[in-house]
Amino acid sequence: MTTYSQMLKGILEGCILALMEHKEVYGYELTALLEQSGLSFVSEGSIYPLLLRMQKEELILGELRKDGASGGPPRKYYRLTNKGQDTLQQFRMSWEGLRQSVDHVLSKGAEGNEHERNG
Amino acid sequence: MNMKEMAEENNRLRAQMTPENEEYFGNMVSYLRTSRIAQDKAEELLLETAQHLLEAQQHGKTAREVFGDKPEQYFQELLEHLPKPSLGEMISHYAMIPWIALTWMFAVQALFGFIAMGLGSKPGVFNRISLFSVLMLIFASIAVVELVLRILNRESTKTGGKRYGFNLKIVSIYVGFLLVVILTAVYLHDKLPVLEVAPWISLILFLAGLAGQKFIFMRDHS
Numbered sequence: 510m511t512t513y514s515q516m517l518k519g520i521l522e523g524c525i526l527a528l529m530e531h532k533e534v535y536g537y538e539l540t541a542l543l544e545q546s547g548l549s550f551v552s553e554g555s556i557y558p559l560l561l562r563m564q565k566e567e568l569i570l571g572e573l574r575k576d577g578a579s580g581g582p583p584r585k586y587y588r589l590t591n592k593g594q595d596t597l598q599q600f601r602m603s604w605e606g607l608r609q610s611v612d613h614v615l616s617k618g619a620e621g622n623e624h625e626r627n628g
Numbered sequence: 629m630n631m632k633e634m635a636e637e638n639n640r641l642r643a644q645m646t647p648e649n650e651e652y653f654g655n656m657v658s659y660l661r662t663s664r665i666a667q668d669k670a671e672e673l674l675l676e677t678a679q680h681l682l683e684a685q686q687h688g689k690t691a692r693e694v695f696g697d698k699p700e701q702y703f704q705e706l707l708e709h710l711p712k713p714s715l716g717e718m719i720s721h722y723a724m725i726p727w728i729a730l731t732w733m734f735a736v737q738a739l740f741g742f743i744a745m746g747l748g749s750k751p752g753v754f755n756r757i758s759l760f761s762v763l764m765l766i767f768a769s770i771a772v773v774e775l776v777l778r779i780l781n782r783e784s785t786k787t788g789g790k791r792y793g794f795n796l797k798i799v800s801i802y803v804g805f806l807l808v809v810i811l812t813a814v815y816l817h818d819k820l821p822v823l824e825v826a827p828w829i830s831l832i833l834f835l836a837g838l839a840g841q842k843f844i845f846m847r848d849h850s
Contacts, residue, residue, distance in 0.1 A: 535676075535679075536676050536677070536679070536680050537679065540680075552694075552696060553684065553694045554695035554702060555696075557673065557676070557677060557706060558708070558709050561706065561709035561710060562709045565709065565711070571672075573629055573672055573675070583629050583637075583675075584676070584679060585675070
């Protein structure tokens with residue numbers, strides 16, 4: 510796996526944890542929420558191996574039960590565990606640090622280009 | 629929801645899929661059900677992905693768009709992350725195969741024994757069971773089931789014209805296994821005892837075997 514795809518998987522994992530922070534979600538709903546958030550690089554099927562791994566690592570908990578609202582057939586709903594909650598907080602801090610660093614580099618680059626044009 | 633209910637719900641959902649989606653999903657079902665993984669978790673995942681595919685289908689998407697153009701790679705990725713079967717599940721799997729084979733062996737013994745008695749002759753060969761044939765049946769039944777599972781597993785990742793191809797490696801392994809069985813048979817044939825089993829005892833053993841299948845191996849795991 511390339512560094513780039515590893516990075517994307519890490520980001521995707523953080524986003525999935527964030528989407529489960531306040532509400533339980535099921536697979537299809539999760540892909541729809543990711544798409545609505547503009548994460549179009551995520552292919553729908555790729556969430557299932559990831560959800561399996563996150564369950565194995567005890568970051569999330571999946572439970573098959575009846576859909577309360579529609580009364581339809583059982584669905585598998587996912588929610589965060591305490592470990593998942595901690596991992597989400599770590600992700601938030603790492604992301605904030607990374608975002609500030611990247612913003613800093615990008616703004617310096619933009620300033621340099623500006624100076625070059627003026628000079 | 630137990631495994632049987634999940635499988636039934638899965639079949640109901642598959643019936644609503646387009647032929648193209650059903651073929652793709654059917655291969656996924658076949659691949660996961662014939663792999664060495666915790667089957668309850670596999671059924672849960674199959675139910676979940678069937679529901680997902682149906683919702684996507686309603687929005688005009690195909691299974692290839694949802695799960696990718698490389699089914700083999702995708703199924704393997706799922707497999708890697710599914711838990712392995714527990715020791716109990718493995719023991720149950722390997723005990724159930726010869727159990728069923730022996731159950732039906734006793735059914736045949738009982739049936740032909742009673743027919744022979746009805747015709748007024750002695751049950752003869754159907755009155756005797758050699759320990760050797762019992763052992764051979766145990767090994768052969770496990771070998772045949774494993775072979776079929778492996779073939780189904782391989783076939784589920786092939787598409788169109790490539791299906792049902794000849795696989796030299798699998799065939800070689802099983803020809804080798806059969807040779808070992810035959811050589812063992814030649815060596816042990818006269819060395820193991822033959823038991824006298826009356827047809828009505830075979831019938832009782834058959835019924836006990838059937839009850840065992842139902843109550844030991846095919847209990848609902850909720």
